[in-house]
Every structure is written in C-alpha cells, then in structure tokens.
Amino acid sequence: MRAPVLKTPRRESKTVDRTSYEPAYAQIVRILSEEIATGILHPGDQLPSEAQLRARFFVSPMTIRRAINILVERGLVSAAQGKGTFVRSLDIGEAVFRLQELKEHWINGDETAVRLLEASIVSLDERAADRLAAPAGSRGIYIRRLVLRESTPAMYHREYLIYDPSRPLVEAQLQITSLTGLLQGQGGEGLRRGNLTMEAVNLDEEEALVLQVPVNSSAFSLEHTFYDFDDRPVSWGKFICRADIFVMTARIGAEVNL
C-alpha cells in the first residue's frame, strides 16, 4: 500500500510541473508573482539567489535567468549585480497606457465605421508646413475622417500629407475605410517610425460640431507625425477623441491569475 497523501502540505513551496504545456520559465514567473502578490515576499525583501531558485525549481541557470528578467521588465523586482534581487514596492511610474486598448475595445464585435469627410489638395499653412518640414504654402493633402461607434461620433481625425504623386501613400490613405486600416499600416509599408503625443484639450466649434458635443468639452488629442525611410515627415495630424468614450487603463503591481 502506498503512503497516504497529505492533503495540506505544510508550507511546501510550489515548483514547476514538467508535464504542463506552460513553459517552465512562465511557471516560475507566475509562482514568484503570486508569492509577491500574497505577501510571502514583501517589498524590500531579497529574492533567493539564482542558485537557490535553481535548486528549488530543478531548472538550469538560463531558465531562472529568463524568469527573473521578465519580473524585472514587469517592474516587480530589481536586480543588482553582486548584491541580489529585491522585491520592489508599488510605483505609479511603472504604469503604462497602451493604445492597443483602443483597437481591442472598438474593433471586436462593436459596430465601428470610418467615414471620409474630406480629401483635398491644399496649400500648407505655416504650422502644417513646419511639422512636415516643407516650405509654407507648398502643396499638401488634407484628409478629414470621422470614426463612428454604433452610429455615435467617437473620433475626429484630421491629417496633412506631403503631396508627392510618385508615392502611393495618398492612394493608400484614401482607401482606408476601416478602423483597423486607419490605425495600423498607415500608408502600407512606406513608413518607418512615428512620434505620438497625447494631451487633454478643449474642443473648438468645428470639433464640437463634428463630434456632437458642446463646445469647450474636454477631449483627448492624439497628435501623430510619421516618417518615411529617409526620415522625412510625410504625415502629420490629430485624432480628437471624445472624453466620454475614450478612457485608458493601466495596472501596476503583481497580478494573480494573469
């Protein structure tokens, strides 16, 4: 007969399950995160050394290293060469807000449409010319779009593009009719990098009219500049997002059941 199995192991540490589909490094990340979340490991505490963790989890050094690196990237611990690895206390600065939220919430399931309001050739005003590193008064493309969510105006997009018939950027831009297309792969493959800024603004008359809210309502302004492979700006514009629809979220600290 087999020895009876203890139902409640006394303080036995969790270790990795080699039969699981979850990789060993991910299990170690999860287990250590849980110990931080439940207070077994408190902020300021030193984690066991890599050698000790290796012995506990029965894995090779590289596997432990990988797990620790992930915890460092997540801001849960900090590692100092020669000293040790320590649990960090909660830090608001670790919070990150991702625009990915926007895509996920709006694209999946909900009815979202992009309406092209205007597309015309214009003479670039001083500000737009400056942002596009072009001479003031030179020709550009001006595009206005409205993103509707369940028939409600949600985002108002205005964009200036460098006018260059030799580039397919404009044609590609004009064919965008979905939010996915609007947010990713702008101009297909001709863009290399982009700068984005986000600030809170008061809506002017035109913006308020388009978004169907009172003048002076607050909104998010997401300004963007995209550059081509020669590092020249080719697109500058702003997404004006209704504040009542557009809320960003972030989490800090250790998560359980992630």
Place this chain on the structure above:
Amino acid sequence: MRAPVLKTPRRESKTVDRTSYEPAYAQIVRILSEEIATGILHPGDQLPSEAQLRARFFVSPMTIRRAINILVERGLVSAAQGKGTFVRSLDIGEAVFRLQELKEHWINGDETAVRLLEASIVSLDERAADRLAAPAGSRGIYIRRLVLRESTPAMYHREYLIYDPSRPLVEAQLQITSLTGLLQGQGGEGLRRGNLTMEAVNLDEEEALVLQVPVNSSAFSLEHTFYDFDDRPVSWGKFICRADIFVMTARIGAEVNL
C-alpha cells in the same frame, strides 16, 4: 605589409564586435533594428532564419533567440512557429505611454514641491465608499495635496483612505512631502497592486481655483485605486493634471541610435 583595408566594404553585413562592452544580444538587436529602420528590411519581409542569423553573427542559438525575443517585444517583428519571423509594419496600437515620463521630467532638476492642503477624518460619501468597498457613511481619511512646479500649480491630488488606526498607512501618507514619495511607495510596503485610469475632463470650480486656470479648462484626470495584500481597496483618489503642463509622448517603429 598588411593588405590595404577597404574603406567602403561592398554591402558587407555588420556583425557583432566581441571586444565591445555591449552584449552580443544587444548588438544584434541594434543591428537588426537599424536594418529595419533604413529599409534594408521592409515591412512584410521575412528575416533570415535563426540558423542563418547564427551563422552571420557567430553566436549560439540562445543568443539569437534572446535578440529576436526583444524585437518581438518591441513590436518590430512578429514570429510564427514553423513559418518564420517577419518585419511588422507601423502600428499605432503599439504605442505605449508611460507615467515614468512624469517623474523624469519633473523630479530631475526642476523645482517641484508638494503642499498638503488638507488631511481630515471624514464620513465617506456614497461614491468613495463604493470605491473603497466600505459601508457608506463609515469613517475615512481625506487628503488633498497640490503639486507645484516652479511655484506654478500643476497637479491637484485628492485621495480617500480607509480609516484604520492599526495600520501605519495614514501616518506614512501624511509624511509625504516630495513628488517622489507621492508617486512611488505610497503607504510604504503595505500595497500590493493598483488600478489606474486616465481620461480627459473639464475642471469644476474648485479644481480650477486650486490650479489657477479658468473653469471648464480641460485636464487629465488620473484616477487610482490601491489594494492591500488581502486585495481590499485602501486608497482611492484622483490626480488632476493641468493640460498645458502634462503631455505624454510615445514612439513607434524602429529607432536608430537608441
């Protein structure tokens, strides 16, 4: 005599410099990022297989894997088992805004001060009680702070705390006089995790008065809830940030000289 060195090698690929202090994996990340940034590798292109990259950079499989993983995390490439690794096109959804910016810009060098406006025991109103998972009308701590930057009001912080004399949280909170203390290690080591939301708001009369801007001005509202190790909310409040001071930035795509 040595053979003359070619000043301009014909299309020779860069490889890793083993004498550099920069780790091999980081050099590989940098080199591949540059090739994406300069268009040598275009969006949609397949990267050389790991075996090929191994041969080019004269490193072991793990080192290549680590470099690729970093490129994936940065959103520059996507890897598919059995198919290959491909250069991604620009995607706004990859943008991340970090609150870390706030600390870096404000703490270093610039004169920043935290002024305690109020700290009192109150009866929690319905909303605060709900957020703190406490009965409406139960006792709580109410704290108001003003963050000044070069003598200009920049952030207005209001916070409700669970009233619990047995916990040192309140005392720790009241002693916060620096922005660093305000943003990290709130309540020392008693907090496990936090939820944050950010939205654009119009300032009410009180907020406008404190921040010395017109009523109805737009502002960022950074709302936070912090939980203890028993997963009970202990702190709920908002940072109201003047829009003209608080601008967040993000970058997407391949960076050179990072």
Place this chain on the structure above:
DNA sequence: TAGTGGTCTAGACCACTTA
C-alpha cells in the same frame, strides 16, 4: 574571498508549417 547577477556556448528535443 565568497556570493551575487549577467552573458554565452553547443548542443538537444519539441511543435508547427509547408511541400
């Protein structure tokens, strides 16, 4: 000097995709 984290190797095995 002993202990810590940081990097790297040269293989191995597996899962997945495509042909």
Place this chain on the structure above:
DNA sequence: AAGTGGTCTAGACCACTAG
C-alpha cells in the same frame, strides 16, 4: 521530410559587491 521557431540543459567565464 525539411525547415522554422520555442524551450531547455549543464556547464563556463565575467563583473560586481560585500565582509
């Protein structure tokens, strides 16, 4: 079946910190 990415091993050497 061949090629791809994904994981893991069992060592090694190095840089840094502390007593």
